[in-house]
Amino acid sequence: MEFSFPTKEDAVLGHIDDDIPADVLEEFIAGGHASPAGEISPTLFQDLVRLSLKLSEHMAASEEETRQLIGVVRKEPQLILRIIGVAEQREAQFARDVALASPLGWACSPR
Numbered sequence: 001m002e003f004s005f006p007t008k009e010d011a012v013l014g015h016i017d018d019d020i021p022a023d024v025l026e027e028f029i030a031g032g033h034a035s036p037a038g039e040i041s042p043t044l045f046q047d048l049v050r051l052s053l054k055l056s057e058h059m060a061a062s063e064e065e066t067r068q069l070i071g072v073v074r075k076e077p078q079l080i081l082r083i084i085g086v087a088e089q090r091e092a093q094f095a096r097d098v099a100l101a102s103p104l105g106w107a108c109s110p111r
Helices: 008-017 022-031 044-057 063-075 079-100
Strands: none
Touching (some): 063 079
């Protein structure tokens, strides 16, 4: 299997850009749709736990890959800015996904 990345940074950090698997996300969002309008889903916490567990099953980085990434960031500290940027994008997207799973979605929308 051959991978192609637009930049060296993408080649090193490419795995952090992986999307949440669509089926996992769809299941999470569907979990809140049975809630009465105007109320937070009573299963939101359990749904978040279930989502977290499923995401951990899909994590691609091994302990060795994580050590290698730390080593690269030590040598190229500017890469941390890219990691932070991706993390902020992920956080905003996750807030939007939680909003979709909640009838009070407007209350959960990102800043």
